[in-house]
Ligand SMILES: [Zn+2]
């Protein structure tokens with residue numbers, strides 16, 4: 705077993721490479737079986753012919769659904785779709801604007817705030833559903 709980051713041999717059963725600190729299985733630079741360099745994204749090691757672990761999504765980086773986000777934007781508001789997508793700054797802004805708008809609903813300005821945020825969310829909802837917004841707040845591509 706070799707470290708896929710630095711190519712040094714790893715202690716069998718170790719969870720972390722003692723040479724570079726990379727977690728076991730992380731990295732794509734070296735073959736875990738023979739320790740030779742591999743091309744990033746390669747599925748098979750050209751040196752020993754063994755299958756390298758499929759490049760799977762890192763845990764905690766699951767892809768968000770653009771359909772879910774788009775529908776949340778169109779029907780729920782309050783920036784909930786941006787919370788879902790991880791655009792926390794935008795989400796908090798929309799949430800605060802919606803709350804302020806509701807508090808000021810008796811005044812004409814409240815109406816304009818709610819109207820403005822609704823248009824913003826409508827536009828982004830359509831951009832999500834049509835794929836114009838294609839990544840989440842962490843830059844991970846959205847799935848359908
Ligand atoms: Zn290492």
Ligand SMILES: [Zn+2]
Pocket residue numbers: 735736737738739740749750751752753754
């Ligand atoms: Zn190999």
